[in-house]
Amino acid sequence: MSPTSRTSRAAGALRASRVLWSAVVLLAVTAGVPVAPASADEIISSIARGGRLYDDWRTELQVRERHISHLPKPEIHGAAAAGEGRCVTCHGWDYRGKHGPSGGTEVGIAAAAGGDPERVIALLGDETHGYGTYMDETDLRDLALFVTQGQMIMDQWIHPASRRARGDAERGEVYFQSICAACHGADGMDVTEMPPLGSFSRAQPWHALHIMLNGHPNGSMPPLRVLDPAELAGTLAYMQTLPSRPEIAAVVRGGRLYDTWYEEAGRTVPEGWHPAWPEDRRAEAEAAGGDALARAQRASWRCASCHGWDYRGINGIAIGGSPAPYTGIDGMAGAEPADIAAILTDETHGYQRLLSARDIADLATFVSHGQIDMAPRIHPDTGHFLADAAIYEGHYHTVCATCHGAEGRAVRTMSPLGRAVTSQPQRALHSVFNGHPGEDMPPLRAMGLDTATGILSFAETLPVHKR
Ligand code: HEC
Ligand code: HEC
Ligand code: HEC
Ligand code: HEC
Numbered sequence: 001m002s003p004t005s006r007t008s009r010a011a012g013a014l015r016a017s018r019v020l021w022s023a024v025v026l027l028a029v030t031a032g033v034p035v036a037p038a039s040a041d042e043i044i045s046s047i048a049r050g051g052r053l054y055d056d057w058r059t060e061l062q063v064r065e066r067h068i069s070h071l072p073k074p075e076i077h078g079a080a081a082a083g084e085g086r087c088v089t090c091h092g093w094d095y096r097g098k099h100g101p102s103g104g105t106e107v108g109i110a111a112a113a114g115g116d117p118e119r120v121i122a123l124l125g126d127e128t129h130g131y132g133t134y135m136d137e138t139d140l141r142d143l144a145l146f147v148t149q150g151q152m153i154m155d156q157w158i159h160p161a162s163r164r165a166r167g168d169a170e171r172g173e174v175y176f177q178s179i180c181a182a183c184h185g186a187d188g189m190d191v192t193e194m195p196p197l198g199s200f201s202r203a204q205p206w207h208a209l210h211i212m213l214n215g216h217p218n219g220s221m222p223p224l225r226v227l228d229p230a231e232l233a234g235t236l237a238y239m240q241t242l243p244s245r246p247e248i249a250a251v252v253r254g255g256r257l258y259d260t261w262y263e264e265a266g267r268t269v270p271e272g273w274h275p276a277w278p279e280d281r282r283a284e285a286e287a288a289g290g291d292a293l294a295r296a297q298r299a300s301w302r303c304a305s306c307h308g309w310d311y312r313g314i315n316g317i318a319i320g321g322s323p324a325p326y327t328g329i330d331g332m333a334g335a336e337p338a339d340i341a342a343i344l345t346d347e348t349h350g351y352q353r354l355l356s357a358r359d360i361a362d363l364a365t366f367v368s369h370g371q372i373d374m375a376p377r378i379h380p381d382t383g384h385f386l387a388d389a390a391i392y393e394g395h396y397h398t399v400c401a402t403c404h405g406a407e408g409r410a411v412r413t414m415s416p417l418g419r420a421v422t423s424q425p426q427r428a429l430h431s432v433f434n435g436h437p438g439e440d441m442p443p444l445r446a447m448g449l450d451t452a453t454g455i456l457s458f459a460e461t462l463p464v465h466k467r
Contacts, residue, residue: 043145048223050146051214053139054087059217061139085131087143093206094154101160102206113151120144150225152213157233158205165205165240167233175235179224188242193356198242209236247369252443254366255434257359258303261351264437265359274300276348278325303329303363309426310374317375319383320423333371337364370445372433374426377453383425385457392454400455403441408462418462428456 052060091097092104099108112120121144125132131140157166177186180197184190188197201208212232215223224232256264273282277300285296299305306326308316313328332340341364345352351360377386397406400417404410408417421428433452435443444452 043149044225045223046142047145047150048214048225050142050144051150051210051223052217053135053143054091054146055210055214056086056088056217057135057139058086061135062218063134088210093204093210094158095151096154100154100206101163102154102204109147110151110153112147113149115148117141117144117148120147146214150213152209152229154206154209157209157229158236163202163205165201165209165233165236167230167235167237169234169237169241171231172234172236172238175224175227175231176238179222180235180239183221188239189245192358195358195361196242196245197239199244201236201239201242205236205240208239209233212236247365248445250362250365251370252366252434252445254362254364255370255430255443255445256437257355257363258366259431259434260302260304260437261355261359261363262298262301265355266438267354269298269301270354271297273297274306276306276326281322281325304427304430309424309430311371317378317380317426319378319425321427329367330371332367333369335368337361337368340364340367366434370434372429372449374429377429377449378425383422385425385429385453385460387450387453387457389454389458389461392451392458395451395455396458399442399444400459408459409467416463416466417459419464421456421459421462422464425456428459429453432456 049060057063087109088104090104090106091109092100093102094100094108095110095113096102096108097104097106121140123129124135124140124143135143154160158164159166180188184197188201191197194200195203197208209232211221212224212235214225215221253264261267262269281300282296285293304324306324307313307329308318308324309321310316310318311328311330313324313326315328316324318324332343341360343349344360344363351363355363378384379386400408404417411417414420415423429452432441432444432455433449434445435441444455
């Protein structure tokens with residue numbers, strides 16, 4: 001499925017969320033859980049809102065820009081908390097802070113469960129917290145209701161060491177497929193802003209359960225507090241059986257993002273040059289102006305422009321193209337994807353503003369596991385593929401000719417294939433190995449490097465001129 005159809009499907013599902021609410025109520029009835037009366041309903045919805053504020057109050061209140069200047073003191077609480085002031089950063093998804101397995105930096109709030117909401121409201125205005133200026137009375141009351149009445153004892157439903165949900169996955173399936181699948185897809189993979197729900201639920205079950213109880217901050221998913229916790233644990237157990245994405249799918253998608261992320265992910269490119277694009281490379285396009293300038297500026301945002309088609313940057317071979325201005329990424333082959341993701345979101349790169357979490361993860365997976373050594377495959381002087389063209393003629397006609405035509409001239413948006421391959425062999429190899437950004441072409445990675453270089457060595461023999 002293309003990224004666009006996924007997005008529109010999620011948007012359609014968002015519109016359908018009111019219908020989903022009735023599904024929840026209906027399920028609650030059919031499951032034999034009494035539907036709460038109106039006033040209790042209001043309390044439940046306040047608690048759930050408090051839970052969403054606990055998760056991410058800026059998103060829930062739509063106040064992204066506000067910074068709490070005094071909270072927290074970074075030397076005490078760590079820099080990660082400094083910009084955000086999210087309750088969960090300090091107190092954890094299992095409400096036990098650093099003492100629980102879900103990861104927090106401070107004490108838990110479990111002791112405050114069952115306590116007096118007024119005390120919590122006072123505490124949220126104290127010197128450590130100081131939320132008074134950022135939230136109004138209703139916000140503070142909802143948070144206090146969540147803290148005192150809304151916490152779940154997570155260990156009862158999630159085994160703390162194995163992270164397995166203690167619930168009946170078979171019964172949970174019906175809840176998942178009726179409430180969550182509308183947006184997340186039957187296999188949990190349709191929301192591309194996040195890792196597949198299956199992997200997420202195995203890695204962060206407490207976070208997933210908190211979301212189920214309270215809903216998504218500023219989102220339209222109904223909070224499921226009305227359901228019996230056993231049903232929620234069952235739903236979580238079912239989610240934990242959902243598939244991860246096969247690594248090869250992440251690698252090739254990362255490769256296509258490396259080629260042209262805005263086409264693969266269907267995003268807009270910021271105006272102007274990438275801030276890190278070297279000054280001395282700008283003059284020619286700026287003199288030309290118009291479309292040529294716009295094209296060059298767009299290209300400056302592509303990974304390949306700065307790091308090269310053979311991933312070796314300035315030290316690589318760029319037959320036909322201009323050499324890449326920066327060091328390669330080849331030194332990071334095999335590195336921890338998390339360390340690579342940190343680079344992609346650093347000040348030089350800043351891609352977290354332009355790409356989703358899954359895009360970044362796929363790029364990191366590509367950098368870590370997807371780079372190939374092109375040097376033994378392409379002659380350094382002639383640029384010819386070192387393979388036996390004749391053997392792969394049949395492959396070309398089976399795999400490529402459907403789009404490119406028998407002579408490689410059928411795709412009118414590009415030069416004839418014979419020319420594209422001989423003029424930029426490294427780029428051609430990257431492209432066929434990972435697939436073309438935004439196109440349905442099957443990537444050749446699964447068939448292996450011998451096949452890919454073989455097909456390209458045949459493609460070199462195709463005509464280089466348009467008819
Ligand atoms: C930067 C870290 C940090 C953030 C963010 C934070 N807290 Fe706290 N919280 C603490 C610390 C430290 C304590 C214990 C010391 C104290 O009470 O002053 C605490 C104590 C508490 C307690 C009392 C726990 C008990 O056992 O009595 C509650 C309740 C609480 N926080 C709720 C919240 C809520 C709700 C939010 C978000 C609106 C929040 N906290 C955000 C650091 C934080
Ligand atoms: C109306 C559409 C919609 C429904 C219904 C929905 N979700 Fe989501 N969910 C999203 C979107 C969009 C995101 C990613 C953006 C975000 O975090 O809000 C998301 C993110 C998540 C996350 C990751 C949260 C994070 O902070 O990264 C979890 C966990 C999750 N959903 C679980 C569920 C479960 C469980 C259900 C069913 C009980 C469900 N969702 C129902 C749209 C939905
Ligand atoms: C406008 C230029 C530019 C673009 C576009 C760019 N980078 Fe970089 N990248 C740099 C610079 C500058 C460095 C720092 C290393 C250096 O000074 O040569 C770097 C470093 C890296 C490193 C660390 C390399 C190492 O061995 O330390 C990785 C990995 C990386 N970039 C990946 C990417 C990916 C993936 C993309 C596309 C999403 C990308 N970069 C886009 C300029 C760029
Ligand atoms: C589903 C259709 C389709 C199939 C199958 C396909 N291509 Fe392409 N290919 C395209 C399109 C469309 C473009 C032009 C993209 C553009 O204009 O940006 C393209 C561009 C290219 C380019 C030049 C651009 C680049 O990124 O390097 C090469 C080289 C190429 N294809 C090689 C192949 C080879 C070799 C095969 C068979 C292994 C193949 N293609 C199979 C549709 C396809």
